[in-house]
Amino acid sequence: MTTMTSILHWLLNIFSSVSIIMVNKQLMGAKGYNFNFPTCLCALHFLVTFAMSRIGMHVGVCPKADKQVVFPSQDLWIYTIVANGSIISLNASLMLNSILLYQIAKLAVVPFTCCVEMVWYGRRFSPQVSFCIALTLFGMALVSISEMQISSSKIGILMAGASIVTTSVQQMLVGHYQKVHEISANDMLAKTAIMQGSTMLLGGPILDSAFNNRWVHEYSFATQPRALWFLLGSCGLALGVNISQFFVLGKFSAVTFQLIGHLKTCLVLVLGWFFFSGFVTDTQMMG
Template sequence: MEAEKKPPVVSDLGAWGMNVVSSVGIIMANKQLMSSAGYAFSFATTLTGFHFTVTALVGWISRASGYSASKHVPLWELVWFSLVANTSITGMNLSLMLNSVGFYQISKLSMIPVVCLMEWVINSKHYTTKVISAVVVVAAGVGICTVTDVEVNAKGFICACVAVFCTSLQQITIGSFQKKYSIGSFELLSKTAPIQAVSLIILGPFADYYLNGQWLFNYSFSTGATFFILLSCSLAVFCNMSQYLCIGRFSATSFQVLGHMKTVCVLILGWILFDSALTIKNILGMLLAIMGMVVYSWAMESEKKATAAIPRNKSDMLDGEDVPLKSRLSGVPSDELDLEDGPMKS
């Protein structure tokens, strides 16, 4: 008899909600922390190192208290994953610095087709016409409401390509590791966070100096800046955790579509909290993106139902009218017959 499966601690909807709320919250906190009108903390790479330091600390406390178990994952795979993840972070920062905001947004939009292509190549995953159409609608809507000026140069283009490739590979690898090693999302995050934290804390100040020409050691930490750094780090724990949860339960493609929902939320909150401009073009783009997300959810649900309807074992194939005639005539149970010549062979 199979062991009874325990219900997940966090539901699928809860994982989505945690990711949206924490991601939007950390963007708002970082905007206040890093903007010139706020505390001018322009050390994005080092701040990410702080994020992973706090995440690693939470993971250590969780294991020490017995809340989470530790499963073996080869060290070289953890180092490889951390290298890809850190290259993604650095590449995104360089892309934003070297390119216009418009091209940076286009590079982020390109992650959806890149993730789809990589999942097709690596995991042999196929997508229905409905899903592809919905993804195109989402990308078009977000493009309309976010892309403005588009300027690019050779260095910026290379950085954008590296960032898109590494980010897509990182998100696919998260799901692959969880299945390969039967490890939970938080346990995997607890193993990768310390490596990323150490490497980013060491290399972050140099990367930030290259990006903005300022040293972290010369920054004057005020009470307000310290508060927002701690707030950003706290939100980062939930953001990282929910990212692993979402990709582990769904797919990297679904996570990218969710990411564009966060973009819409950020635009709306920026308009409410920071008096950002909101034009008719932005509104129409948001509506188109939201419509695409609804269609995507419907398409994925239809795909799940279609997959569930496909017979997966011998008992499914032998249900009802599919029972072999030989079994009906002899009265012998169908599962005792030789099925070598039948529709399926176990």
């Protein structure tokens, strides 16, 4: 992977990751279009990703595998369960919490990932990386102190906590399985996206109805015509997130992914304040 290709993948990841949060907040938020069906939305994301991945390989945009791709069913199920838990808890956290608290919870993935990599892989971090992690944690603490007091619910905090654990493990599994099974990012994405989309599509309506006391088919796009455009935009951005994440995590570690992704946090906080009239204190701004 060339340096320029790596940069393009990072730029795609930053743009799509930040944009999809804004789009989903407007789509699912109570002050937006109130499409509060996060699991069904995730199912659409992965089914679109799978379809576009297959089309890309068919027309030659995405490279085909040079050999028969083998992804053991046990590993596929492990990844699917963890990844589904990650994306569902992330979207539920975004729906229930403010953008600020949602993004701060994502920052907590950094120390959790470090702990897991030290225990799992026996990895040790250089003083420079340790300093970056400590600085990130300090900023995270400054931002989150007042936010936790102002706008939080028990279920929202629970979803935020679940997203920290599952997201960290999911990101490590992406790089781990690509190396162990010697498969490309596109091949792994094609294998996992259909499994994630199918399982979410089967269980999504039930899970979402438990949250909302209504079924997804009861939502009327006729009364909210713009919601459909936001839904399509969300699926398109999810494609960018999934593709770029698999390529980046296949090359870099999960810790590097999270530390460089701190830029996404700054962008999300600023854009969240701008678009959704959030209140940012001086302490939070310094963080």
